[in-house]
Amino acid sequence: MDFQKEKVVVKNLYKIFGSKSNRAFALLEQGHSKEDIYQKTGLTIGVQDASFTVHEGEIFVVMGLSGSGKSTLVRMLNRLIEPNAGSVIVDGKDVTQMSHDELVQFRLHNMSMVFQSFALMPHQTVLENTAFGLKLAGIDEEQRNRRAKEALKQVGLDGWENASPSQLSGGMQQRVGLARALAVDPDIMLMDEAFSALDPLIRAEMQDELLKLQQQHQRTIIFISHDLDEALRIGDRIAIMQDGVVVQVGTADEILRSPANDYVRSFFKGVDPTGILTTRDIVRNNHPTLIITKGGNIPATQEYLSTSDRDYCYLLTPDKKLLGVVSTESLREVAELASATARLSDAYLQDVPTLGLHDVLTDIQPVVASSPCPVPVLDDEGNFKGVISKSRFLRILHKPERIIHSVQEAHYA
Amino acid sequence: MLSGDFIPLDESMIPLSEWISDAINWLVINFRDVFQVIKAPVEVTLNALTTGLNALPFYIPIIVITLLAWRASGKRLAAFSFAAFTLIACLGLWEATMTTLAMVLASVMFCAGIGIPVGVLAGRNPMFETAIRPVLDAMQTTPAFVYLVPIVMLFSIGNTAGVLATIIFALPPIIRLTCLGIRQVHPELIEAAQAFGASEFQVLWQVQLPLALPTILAGLNQTIMMALSMVVIAALIGAGGLGSPVVLGLNTLDTGRAAVGGLAIVLLAVILDRITQSMANK
Known part of the structure; x- marks a missing residue:
């Protein structure tokens, strides 16, 4: 937009x-x-x-x-x-x-207006109320009734044209108020x-x-x-x-x-901040990443991962696009089974979802829950920005104030 | 200790009464033409109504009133109106009743013609309302006898003078209730109309007047009632109609004659009241 x-x-x-x-x-x-x-x-x-x-x-x-x-x-x-x-x-x-x-x-x-008190004319029918602005604008009766009916249909009130506003519930009255404002387009x-x-x-x-x-x-x-x-x-x-x-x-x-x-x-x-906070607010870059240029090397990756004390490694191109995710487990399996022809890409985890930077926390819950590894977060250009793990996500859900505080402090600093 | 010796209150210190008399005399001498001009439209309207109503065969007004009552209210009022008018005709008061009806109609027409616009203005302009309120109070409370004499001096005697006195007396309620009706319209509704581009006139015509209508009709009803109550007093300055048998009856100590005239006034009042009230409640 x-x-x-x-x-x-x-x-x-x-x-x-x-x-x-x-x-x-x-x-x-x-x-x-x-x-x-x-x-x-x-x-x-x-x-x-x-x-x-x-x-x-x-x-x-x-x-x-x-x-x-x-x-x-x-x-x-x-x-x-x-x-x-x-x-x-x-x-x-x-x-x-x-x-x-x-x-x-x-x-x-x-510019038209919708009022708190509805402000419908009690002496006019729903249709007349809806056509109120059109009548003032000097539009002939046939055309204004057609447009008013259209507006009433938009707000789900077709069939009520000849009712009096007092016969409608509050919500319906405000629908008429909305239709009146919409009718003048x-x-x-x-x-x-x-x-x-x-x-x-x-x-x-x-x-x-x-x-x-x-x-x-x-x-x-x-x-x-x-x-x-x-x-x-x-x-x-x-x-x-x-x-x-x-x-x-x-x-x-x-x-x-x-x-x-x-x-x-x-x-x-x-x-409830989970409806407002986005992945950008909680993403962490605390997992090992490895930039791969020529197909990669399984033993080197295994070695790198074992020193980092983590289970997953995120493999990136030099311009930070995500190639894939490997785990200690997947690397070992590939190394044991087919050591001669094995390539690093054989060890990539299947079905790893990704998240955008602007996804709202409430929306990402199922993604984080079903992912085989901490979910990688990509920005609008597809660049890797970090990951969100299940444990971090649960901690945020449990105590969202903490993250807001830390975010606010970061902004003040 | 305080007594009449000290303060001669029975002697007027300000000769207000003389001033007023002088002023009226001056008006009568110098502005006779102006008052004739004021009188003319009332006279024309009244004469047309009187001649018209009296020219009709008696059953036509009976049928019209009965139908009107039936439409406005229902069978009961229609039956009552029919019976009442037949009774009036049998009492020999038909012509007087038609004259009174013409006078009431004429005064109410002028009251509505003047009162509704003035009331609208007062309803929309609080300063104007404050300004006219004492005038309305005076019109309603000044004893009619006080202004009967100046009216006679300015407009001479007869039915037209009677109608003019009636207009003065019966005008305030329609002004007050029109003003009230206009002011009772919710400000949000006016705001809504303005927000959708209504001009001042459109606000008045499409929002304020329709919503004030029941109150204005209540004012009209009050005005009709007050006009009827002036009938007898107007008869004192030579107005005809149902007031004259009452005044004549009193002067000759003919209680029966006065009572019959009074009865006809009451019947007419009840019918007009019920019809206009039912219209206002619709």
Whole structure:
């Protein structure tokens, strides 16, 4: 996946609630805290100097506790809340500078929104609700009903067109909310705690649904959440907000490895790291490797292995591609049986799996378990990077905090 | 210790009453044309309704009201409406009832025409709401007798003046309830509409008004009830209809006649109330 095209660029965005908000800027510059400024002026800092970039086609999760300013932040992206300063650049165009008409066009065609409280119109049917944005855009009835039906089908609600929202369960209502946002075919969807009001089972179901939809048609999604599990599950990258400030932006892996402060660290405390840590975090280069140039030599390999106090040796080409794996056992068998014509490659173990550098620990468990030897890990170019043994893997599963600590310390050092 | 000797409270220190009288006189002399212009549309509407209703053979309004009651509520209200109107016709109050109905309809039309837009504005603009609230309070609580005389001076006597007095009295509930209905619409729904690119007008027309409709209809119902309760008072300034037998009956100590007029008003009120309430609950 190529996430590199910048879709939404937020620069130095501020929201200050209260009249004569300019007073707050001077105080912020002088380094006064949020509480200080509230005491002095009665102004509330909603969002302070937020800057981040959302790439095309990614799910960007903005996470924070309630009151951290994440809902304010997302509402400034489509100017449901007017920012006091800063810019929101979508496809090179600054949303904060748009005229009223431009803004309406932008909302009609480029950016739609899904709300925590569903916000369905109780006086309209499911179909009318789904077609809401299309109707506003002036699309004729026949076409908008067709597109609305398509959107309802995408979220698995075909057959419910004529129901009233009040007849649906919470999860179904939010499916309508999702269909309404999909129907206008936007490039960007804002989802404000879209699944937070649903019970955990339904929430997980909706997250899967969203990922499925994302596979069919990749949109840029900015997802607000206070739920870390949700962020880890659906987010390509995560921004963490604290008291109106974006304190860290990165992939789950990056944030877990080097949290910006205690607030971020505390967020990640309860997380099961095996779902986030990858082979890169636990790979070890503690097994003997031998570079083979001309077919290799069995006795030399045996000798080398016996001095290393290990059972397996990894044979590489000079440019570090893996040729094969031999064990003390396999070498001895080959040497005894056919000493005259034996080649080193006859001693290679069969069915040795390999792992990529970015495989998540939970996914590699069966591979490690069934491998005849410690599993070799290769990077994207196929270069040998080290191995993961069963015992190391089990130790990590047993005490994952230790590895996180060691990883974090390595980053600080 | 404190007594009337010290503080002569029975003597007015501010001659407010004189000022008001002078102001009214000044208005009557200088702005007669303006008030005639205000009066004209009410007069035209009222005359059309009165002539129309009285020109119909008596069974047509009975059938229409019965069908309306049947559609809005059901068989019971339809049967009741039929019986009540037949009774009114048998009591010899048919023409008076039609006149009253025309007056009520005319005032309610003007109340809705003025009240719903004002209520919408108040619902969307809290400052405007604060500004008009004391005016609404005054309209509802000032005893009708206080403004009957200025109304007569400005608009002369008769049915039209009666309707104008009725409009003043019956306008506040529809404004208040429209305002309430608009403000009760969930902010998330308005936000959602805006997020999908709705203009202010689309927000009002597609979200706020449909959702406020039941509350607005409740306001309309209240306005109708209040308009009916003004019928007798309007009769004091020469308005016809069911108020006149009541006023006439009282003046001549003819209790029976007054009671019969009162009965017809109550029957009309019950029917109109039930019909509009059922509409609002739908």
